[in-house]
Every structure is written in C-alpha cells, then in structure tokens.
Amino acid sequence: MRHILAVLVENNPGVLTRVTGLFSRRGYNIDSLTVGRTEDANVSRMTIVVEGDDLVLDQVTKQLNKLVDVIKINDITADEYVDRELVLIKVNADPAVRGEIMQIVDIFRARIVDIGRKTLMIECTGDEGKINAIIESLKPFGIRELVRTGKVAMLRGTKMTSLCDEKEKKDNEEEK
Amino acid sequence: MMFSGAEILVKSLLEEGVDTVFGYPGGAVLEIYDALYKSPLRHILVRHEQGAAHMADAYARATGKPGVCFATSGPGATNLVTGIATAYMDSVPLIAFTGQVTCDLLGRDSFQEVDITGITLPITKHNYLVKNVENLAQTIKEAFHIATTGRPGPVLIDIPKDVSLKKTNFNYPKTVNLRGCPSFGPGDPKRIKEAADLIMAARQPLIYAGGGVIISGAHKELQELAELADSPVTTTLMGMGGFPGIHPQALGMLGMHGTKYANCAVCECDVLIAVGARFDDRVTGKLDEFAPQAKIIHIDIDPAEIGKNIQIDIPIVGDVKQVLHEINRKLEQKKHPEWQNKIARWKEEYPLRYENGGSLKPQYVIEQIYEVTRGEAIITTEVGQNQIWAAQFYKYNNPRSFITSGGLGTMGYGLPAAIGAKVGRPDKVVIDIAGDGSIQMNIQELATAVSNDIPVIVAILNNSYLGMVRQWQELFYDGRYSHTEISGPDFAKLAEAYGAIGMRVTKPDEVRPALEQAISANKVVVIDFVVEREENALPMVPPGGCLNRMLGG
Ligand SMILES: Cc1ncc(C[n+]2csc(CCOP(=O)(O)OP(=O)(O)O)c2C)c(N)n1
Ligand SMILES: [Mg+2]
Numbered sequence: 145m146r147h148i149l150a151v152l153v154e155n156n157p158g159v160l161t162r163v164t165g166l167f168s169r170r171g172y173n174i175d176s177l178t179v180g181r182t183e184d185a186n187v188s189r190m191t192i193v194v195e196g197d198d199l200v201l202d203q204v205t206k207q208l209n210k211l212v213d214v215i216k217i218n219d220i221t222a223d224e225y226v227d228r229e230l231v232l233i234k235v236n237a238d239p240a241v242r243g244e245i246m247q248i249v250d251i252f253r254a255r256i257v258d259i260g261r262k263t264l265m266i267e268c269t270g271d272e273g274k275i276n277a278i279i280e281s282l283k284p285f286g287i288r289e290l291v292r293t294g295k296v297a298m299l300r301g302t303k304m305t306s307l308c309d310e311k312e313k314k315d316n317e318e319e320k
Numbered sequence: 321m322m323f324s325g326a327e328i329l330v331k332s333l334l335e336e337g338v339d340t341v342f343g344y345p346g347g348a349v350l351e352i353y354d355a356l357y358k359s360p361l362r363h364i365l366v367r368h369e370q371g372a373a374h375m376a377d378a379y380a381r382a383t384g385k386p387g388v389c390f391a392t393s394g395p396g397a398t399n400l401v402t403g404i405a406t407a408y409m410d411s412v413p414l415i416a417f418t419g420q421v422t423c424d425l426l427g428r429d430s431f432q433e434v435d436i437t438g439i440t441l442p443i444t445k446h447n448y449l450v451k452n453v454e455n456l457a458q459t460i461k462e463a464f465h466i467a468t469t470g471r472p473g474p475v476l477i478d479i480p481k482d483v484s485l486k487k488t489n490f491n492y493p494k495t496v497n498l499r500g501c502p503s504f505g506p507g508d509p510k511r512i513k514e515a516a517d518l519i520m521a522a523r524q525p526l527i528y529a530g531g532g533v534i535i536s537g538a539h540k541e542l543q544e545l546a547e548l549a550d551s552p553v554t555t556t557l558m559g560m561g562g563f564p565g566i567h568p569q570a571l572g573m574l575g576m577h578g579t580k581y582a583n584c585a586v587c588e589c590d591v592l593i594a595v596g597a598r599f600d601d602r603v604t605g606k607l608d609e610f611a612p613q614a615k616i617i618h619i620d621i622d623p624a625e626i627g628k629n630i631q632i633d634i635p636i637v638g639d640v641k642q643v644l645h646e647i648n649r650k651l652e653q654k655k656h657p658e659w660q661n662k663i664a665r666w667k668e669e670y671p672l673r674y675e676n677g678g679s680l681k682p683q684y685v686i687e688q689i690y691e692v693t694r695g696e697a698i699i700t701t702e703v704g705q706n707q708i709w710a711a712q713f714y715k716y717n718n719p720r721s722f723i724t725s726g727g728l729g730t731m732g733y734g735l736p737a738a739i740g741a742k743v744g745r746p747d748k749v750v751i752d753i754a755g756d757g758s759i760q761m762n763i764q765e766l767a768t769a770v771s772n773d774i775p776v777i778v779a780i781l782n783n784s785y786l787g788m789v790r791q792w793q794e795l796f797y798d799g800r801y802s803h804t805e806i807s808g809p810d811f812a813k814l815a816e817a818y819g820a821i822g823m824r825v826t827k828p829d830e831v832r833p834a835l836e837q838a839i840s841a842n843k844v845v846v847i848d849f850v851v852e853r854e855e856n857a858l859p860m861v862p863p864g865g866c867l868n869r870m871l872g873g
Contacts, residue, residue, distance in 0.1 A: 154500060157449075162441060169442050199627070206624035212446040212466060212500045307499075 146175060147201050147221045148297050150305040151190040154213040155181070162211050163190065172196060172204050176294030187215065187307065191296045218305040220297060227297035230269045232257075233279065236286035237264040245285060252278045263288055325453040325484040326355035329417065332460040333361060335492040338388050340364060340379065340743055342372040346392025347432065348419025351484035364743065364772055366736070367764035369396050373403020374733050374762070375740030377412045381723045382698060382741035382748075384537070386413040386467050393419045394432030397478075398439065402730060405443040407474040409727025410558060411535060413467040414474040416440075422482040423451055437478050445473030453486040458493050465496045470504060471622040472535060504621050506646050507638030515617045515634050516650035518591055524659045525551035526589035526611075528574065528603075531558030531726070532596015532620060532640045534719040539563065541644035542595060548651040549593075552663055554582040556597055557711055560722040565715030566695070571663070572672070575603035576861045577708045580670035583867040585663060586611050594618045596640045599629040600727075609866040619643050670873055672712050674855070680828055682706070682781040682851040686713040689751060689779060692835040697749040698723060698741050702734040702758030704788035706781045708857040710753040732761025738776040739769050749777070749839055756782040756808050766818040769844045777838045778846045780811055783853045791856050795871065815846035824848045 153159045160179060167174050175193035182189045194204055201219065208214050237245055237260075245264060249256055254268035268278050275292065299305065323331065329352060333341065340362040345353045356363050366372040369391040376387030391400050397418040407414040420426070421433045437447045446466050448459050456479070463475040506512075519525060527549075533542050539562050546553045546569050553563045554574040563570055571582035586592070592614040597603070604610040607630060618625075618632040619640055626635040636643050674683040686709050689697070695717050701707040701724040716722045723741055725733040738752040752759075759780055769776055781787075790804040812822030821843050825834045831849070838845040858872030 158437065158441075161438070165441050202627060203624065206626075209502075210445075210622070210624055212498060215500045 145195075145197065147194050147196070147219055148225070148227065148295065149190075149192040149194060149205070149208075150218045150220050150297060151192060151208065151214060152182070152216040152305065152307065153188050153190060154215060155186050155188045156213050159188065159213045162213060163192075163208065166207055166211065167194075167204075170203070170207060172200060178294040178296050184307065189305075191294070193295055215307065216305065218299075220299055220305070223303065224300040225297050226300060227271050227295050228269055229272060229275050229295050230267065230293045231275050231279070232291050233266045233268070233282055233287055234263050234289040235266060235282045236262060236288060238262060241285055245282070248278070248281045252281075254278060321489070322487040323490045324351060324355065324487050325456050325479065326351040328453070328456050328488070328490050329460065329479070329484070330355045330359045330361060331490055332457050332492055333388060334359070336460070336464050337385070341388045341390055342366055342375040342379070342740065343390030344369050344372055344392065344396060346396050346419060348393035348421060348481045349390060349396075349484070351481065352390065352417070352419065352479070364739075364768065366768050368762065369399035370403050370732065371736040371739075371762055371765045371768060373400045373414065373416065374406065374730075374736035375743070376416075377403060377407045377414050378700060378723050378737035378740035379744040380407075380412050380414060381737075382720055383744035384720065385744070386415055386464060387740065388415050388417070390417050391419070392432070393421055393436075394434045397434055397436040401439060401443070404440055404474045404476065406725050406728045406730045406733060408443045408445070410725065411472050411531065412474065413472040415463050415467055416474060416476045418476065418478045419484070420449065420478045420480040423480045424482075426480065436476065440476050443474070444476050447476040447478070449478045449480075450483055451480065453483050453488050456483065457490060461493045462496050462498060465498065466501060470502065504638050506642035507619070507636040509646070511634055511636045512643065512646045513650065515593075515636060516647050518615060518617060518634060519549050519593065519647070519651060520654065522549070522551075522591035523656060524589050525549050525591045525593065525656070526585050526614070527551050527553040527593045527595060528556070528586070528597055529553055529559040529562050529595045530556045530597025531562075533559055533562035536596065536621070536640040537719070538596070538641035538644050539719045541641055541648060543567070544648050545593075545644055545651070548648060548653055550654045550656045550660070551593070552585055552660075554578065554585065556600070556603055556726070557724060558726040559597065560711055561716035561719045564717040566717055573711050575867070576605065576863075577712070577857055577859070578867075579672055579712075580859050580868070580870050580873040581663060581666035583861070583870065584666050584670075587613075587868045588662070589614045592616045594620075595644070596620060598625045601629075604629065605861045605865050605867045670859075676828075679852045680826060680831070680849060682709050682783070682849070682855055683713045684828060685779065685781060685831055685849050685851065686710055686753065688831045688835060689753070690714045692832060692839065693749055693751070697721070697751050698745060700724065700734045700737040700741060700750065700752045702752070702754045703729045703731045704755045704758060704786065705783075705791065705855070705857040706753050706755040706758070706787070708788070709781070731755075731758035733758075735759060735762050735776075735778060736765045738778070739765060739774050742774050742776050751777045751779055754778055754780045755787060756780055756784060756811075757786045757806050759811075760808055763814070766815065766820055766844065766846070770819040775842050775844055780846065780848050782808070782811065782848050782850050783855065784808070785853060787855075788857065790854070794854070794856070795860075796862070811846055811848040815844075818844075820844035820846055822846050822848070824850065826850045
C-alpha cells in the first residue's frame with residue numbers, strides 16, 4: 145500500500161541526504177519525495193510517498209524519527225487530505241492539432257504556458273489521477289518532454305502537521 | 321576574552337568532564353594539537369587511527385562515560401571509519417573529532433580532503449561539519465548530548481582548519497535545544513501493568529537480556545526481576561555481565577554459539593522477557609521457530625527495535641532500568657520448581673564441555689584466566705573462535721567486564737579495546753583474549769601501550785588459522801580450507817621488540833604460572849598460547865537453523 149508521510153525537518157544542510165540515505169540503505173521504496181520551506185524559516189517540509197505494508201511503514205517512521213534533524217512525522221494516508229502535483233508537458237503541436245490540444249487543456253483546467261513553432265508547453269496541477277489522465281490524453285500527440293514535481297499534501301480542516309502541538313491537540317478535540 | 325576554535329574545543333571537552341582523548345595528529349589538526357599541548361587533557365598517541373577509535377570506544381564501554389578520539393582530515397578520518405562503525409553497531413557513546421581542509425577549499429578535491437560526514441552518515445547517530453566557529457561550542461554540547469542520551473551512539477564533528485584558527489568568545493552552553501532528539505522515561509504504565517500480569521501468570525518464564533541492561537545500568541533491577549519471577553536468564557554476547565554468570569539462574573549465552581540449555585529454554589518458555597536486546601539473527605536463528613510457544617515482552621529504549629525482526633505482544637519503550645524498577649514493584653515472589661527442574665536436567669545433559677587431553681586447549685586457557693583473575697578482570701576479545709570461547713568459558717559477574725565487538729565483529733578490536741579499557745579502569749586487570757589472525761590487524765598498538773605505560777595482557781589463542789572461518793569450511797564446505805591457514809611472527813619476540821614482555825606457552829601446566837607472572841609483572845605482556853589447531857567452537861546452530869538443533873550439542 146502507498147502511504148503519504150508529511151515530515152517536518154530542521155532546515156540544515158545535508159538533511160535531504162540523511163533522509164534519502166536512510167531509505168536506500170534500509171531498502172525502502174520512495175515513490176516520490178518533495179521538499180520545500182514552510183511558514184517557519186528553520187523548518188522544511190517533506191512529502192514522502194512510500195510503498196510498503198504496515199510493518200515497513202512502522203519501521204520507516206521509527207527509523208526516520210531517530211534522525212536528529214527530523215522533528216515530526218505524520219502518516220496522513222488514513223486522514224482526509226488534499227494532495228496536489230504539478231506537471232509541465234511539452235507536446236508536439238502542429239497547427240492542425242492545436243485546437244484539439246487546447247480543448248484537452250480546457251477540460252483539465254490546465255494552462256498553456258509556452259508556444260513553440262511545433263510544440264506547446266502545458267502546465268497542469270491536480271491530484272495524481274488527474275495528472276495521469278491529462279498525460280494519457282496528450283500521449284497520442286507525442287510528448288517531447290515531461291516533468292512532475294511529485295506530490296505535496298496537507299490535512300483538511302484544522303488538523304495539522306505543524307509544531308504548535310498544543311494548539312493542534314486542542315483544535316482536534318474541538319473538531320470531535 | 322577571545323579563544324581560537326581549537327582552544328574552544330579543548331575547553332569544551334574539559335567542561336564535559338573529559339580526562340583522556342585518543343588520537344593522531346596531522347596537517348588539518350595542527351591548531352587543535354597546539355591547543356592540546358597547553359592543556360591538562362591527557363592525550364594518548366596511537367599508532368593507527370583505527371586504534372584511537374577502538375580505544376575511545378572501549379574506554380566508554382568500561383567506564384560508562386563517553387569516549388573521545390581525534391584524527392586529521394583525509395586518511396586520518398577514513399582510518400576511523402571501522403572504529404566508528406564498531407561503536408555504532410554496539411550503541412557506544414563515542415565522539416570523534418576530525419580535522420578538515422579550510423572552508424574555501426571544501427568540495428574541490430583538495431589535498432587530504434574527504435567528505436567524512438558523507439562517509440560516516442550511515443554509521444553515526446549524527447554528525448556535523450562546523451563551518452562557523454561561533455557554532456562550535458554549541459555543536460560540541462549537542463554532540464555529547466546526542467551520543468549519551470536515549471540509545472547511545474557515535475557522533476562525529478568535522479572541523480575545517482580555519483575554524484580551529486578563528487577566534488571568538490567562549491561560553492559553554494548549559495542546555496541543548498534539539499526538538500528531534502526525544503527523551504524516554506519509565507515506559508507506559510498500562511504496558512508495564514500488562515507485562516507484570518503476564519510475568520505473574522507465566523509458568524515457564526525466560527529473560528533474554530542484551531547490552532541495553534549494561535548501558536542503562538540495570539543489572540540490579542534485572543537480578544531482582546529474575547529472582548522475583550523465578551526466571552532463568554540468558555544473555556546475548558553484548559549482555560554478558562548484565563547478570564552474574566555464577567548465579568544459579570544464569571544460562572549463559574543464547575543463539576548460534578549459545579549453550580544448548582539456553583536455547584532449549586527459548587524453545588520451551590511460555591513468556592519471553594526481552595530486555596535491552598534486539599533479536600539479532602545470530603541470536604534468533606530461524607525466525608519463525610524462535611520462542612514458538614512464548615508471549616513476548618520487549619523492553620527497549622529504541623522504538624525502532626520493537627517489531628523490527630519479530631512480532632511483540634507487549635512492547636515497552638523506555639529506559640530499561642526505570643522500566644524494570646516499575647515492573648518489579650508490581651511483582652510478587654514466584655516459584656517454578658518444575659521449570660527449574662527441567663532446566664537443571666538440560667544443564668546436566670548438555671553442559672558446555674570440551675575434551676581436555678594432552679594438548680593445550682583454548683578453552684582450558686580461558687578457564688585458567690578466569691580462575692587466576694577470580695572473575696574480576698576486564699576481558700576484551702578479538703573476533704572468531706577466541707571471542708566465542710571467551711564468552712563461554714569465563715564467567716562475567718559484573719557489568720562492563722566483557723568488552724567485545726558484537727554487532728560488527730571487528731577483528732583487531734581487542735588490543736586497542738584493552739588499552740582503552742585500562743585507561744578508563746586502571747584498577748582492573750585487563751586481558752585481551754586474542755586470535756593469532758585478529759591480533760595482527762592492530763598489533764602496532766603494542767607500542768602505544770608500552771610507551772604510555774598501560775599494562776594490558778594479550779593472551780593469544782594461537783591456532784595458526786583464521787579459526788572460525790576454518791571451522792565453517794570444515795563443517796559446511798567439506799573441509800576445503802581456502803586461505804584460512806595463516807602465519808604470524810614469533811609473537812613473544814615481537815612483543816619484546818616492542819618493549820613488552822613476551823612469553824610462549826605450549827603445555828597445560830605452563831598456563832597458570834605464565835598468567836600469574838603476567839599479572840604480577842604489571843607491564844604490557846603478550847602470551848602466545850600455542851593451542852590445539854583444529855579445535856571447534858561448539859555447540860553451534862547452523863546458519864538459519866532452529867535454536868535447539870545444535871551441532872555438537
Ligand atoms: C576485519 C575483519 N575481517 C574479516 C573478518 C572475518 N572473520 C571472522 S572470524 C575470522 C577469523 C579470525 O581468526 P583469529 O583471529 O585467528 O581467531 P580464531 O577464530 O582462530 O580464534 C575472520 C577472518 C572479520 N570478522 N573482521
Ligand atoms: Mg586463529
């Protein structure tokens with residue numbers, strides 16, 4: 145099963161290597177990993193999608209927790225969350241098929257961000273299913289180049305993966 | 321007043337209560353060595369940096385205080401690697417300082433530059449490259465905290481040369497602020513209650529005690545638990561000394577080279593209480609046949625060890641000493657005469673034994689070491705048969721009296737370990753039980769021992785083989801001894817060349833006088849015990865086999 149982990153880490157040099165090194169040496173499979181700054185300049189947030197059964201996930205979480213730079217881990221898979229990915233697709237686009245491509249772009253509420261002589265570059269955000277679907281729809285035209293960011297995810301409502309633990313607990317109570 | 325980074329390093333170590341460091345100088349640590357020159361810190365100059373790491377490691381194991389070692393950049397740093405990995409596998413609080421090229425040269429393949437934080441990433445609990453002298457004192461404070469709290473482990477601090485030169489104010493911080501470094505207390509009261517209930521209900525309980533007992537100083541609590549629950553106790557290689565070896569409830573070691581009676585007890589116990597142990601493959605044998613009838617309680621400070629290799633019924637995460645204290649309070653005196661009888665029969669039927677004929681047997685040498693030292697020495701070991709026999713035939717009654725590379729199995733550990741242990745515990749007789757192969761891996765440290773007047777005894781069980789590997793070749797490879805016959809120097813002469821005392825013993829009746837002489841000499845002594853060449857370390861569970869089906873049981 146695939147799990148989505150929201151991981152808060154100290155924004156120290158080498159922290160990404162520590163995390164990915166741990167995955168590779170212990171033989172865990174990363175599906176995707178994204179990392180970026182958060183509301184707190186000292187803290188970065190990783191969204192890690194990892195494949196494995198409950199036992200593997202239990203180990204992944206515990207081993208990650210042992211890294212001094214890892215502050216907090218949430219497995220948000222079982223909760224209500226929003227997840228998004230961004231993709232850039234450069235697709236073959238002769239004048240004859242441009243209309244058709246633009247229709248697809250519309251349907252997916254994507255955007256054309258660059259026009260070349262024989263290509264279009266399309267930007268699309270959405271959950272994984274939507275991204276896969278637009279890629280499938282554009283394949284017949286010939287995809288020249290494609291880049292995906294990997295998933296970012298956040299819990300819905302007042303539930304949080306953040307450092308203000310007390311506040312979070314209180315809010316969670318209220319929600320119940 | 322302003323101090324250089326090097327001075328800050330030395331002052332910080334003094335603040336941490338460090339009295340001795342083990343190291344070796346070089347270009348990138350010239351500043352640091354200059355600061356050492358003027359300081360009251362004792363520095364032991366080794367002959368190879370690996371020796372420094374092992375000495376600091378064994379100093380820590382013998383005293384319970386963190387050990388500290390120094391090396392220069394590049395080759396100095398890489399020479400520490402085996403020592404750091406050894407400490408990591410056995411959860412030893414070790415702090416390694418390495419010099420590094422100046423900050424402006426980093427990342428350019430400069431002379432003697434190596435990415436030692438990258439290299440040691442998977443074998444340290446944490447590591448640092450300090451690029452700003454302002455952060456140095458805080459980093460050292462954190463390193464000692466990380467190395468010694470929770471499950472201990474090695475921490476490396478890499479210091480570029482310009483950082484050791486730059487000056488700043490010195491205020492040693494009083495606290496650390498590490499949000500990613502949790503602390504652990506006495507465990508979940510609900511689980512503790514469940515564990516106590518289960519122990520009270522057990523009819524055939526067994527305690528399986530590991531190195532965590534020694535690290536947390538829980539030997540008294542463990543003995544109390546064993547006596548209240550009337551439970552036999554088996555220890556891992558790392559747990560030796562955590563429970564008195566002469567105690568009537570002691571079963572010795574379990575696992576691949578354990579006693580048959582300990583392994584039988586594992587197979588038949590109904591409640592297994594794992595204390596500060598981690599279900600290593602050398603302990604469990606075939607996993608799905610390990611303790612098949614037992615409900616398992618697992619007490620450990622590292623949450624990641626719970627459920628890692630085996631399904632646990634009652635997990636308790638916490639400091640072993642505190643957890644045991646809490647459990648013991650909830651217990652009443654139990655008696656299990658039938659279970660004890662069963663065990664007594666196993667002990668009678670399958671004792672640890674060897675045939676003592678005319679030739680000199682390695683096991684006999686160890687028994688004699690035990691008798692001459694009355695079990696009061698600190699024993700370090702190399703790796704191989706010597707290590708197994710040292711675990712089987714010497715009875716460890718005190719924690720921190722058996723120092724061995726359990727997790728990594730590092731040949732060459734024993735001699736530097738003996739030196740480190742003797743520095744930490746000068747009141748103790750310290751003996752390295754060595755193999756003729758292993759001793760040659762760090763024999764240069766004899767010079768360190770002699771020149772610093774650190775009187776350790778090296779007892780080489782010389783079979784002119786890489787004995788343990790030869791044993792596997794004999795048992796599992798039809799006796800094809802591929803590259804396991806190994807020669808060595810005349811060890812007694814070599815010892816003398818180093819300025820130590822050298823002896824050679826070939827007959828059983830010479831063993832005792834030689835040992836007595838070595839101990840009373842109070843000098844560095846090497847005794848070359850020329851032993852039966854093809855003796856095997858038995859009994860033995862074949863790799864991947866079930867615990868109670870042992871060869872030579
Ligand atoms: C550094 C290192 N290299 C290789 C090994 C593999 N190994 C394990 S035991 C052993 C033989 C050790 O021989 P010796 O020190 O003579 O001990 P004996 O088994 O003969 O008592 C070897 C080669 C090891 N454990 N460590
Ligand atoms: Mg040998």
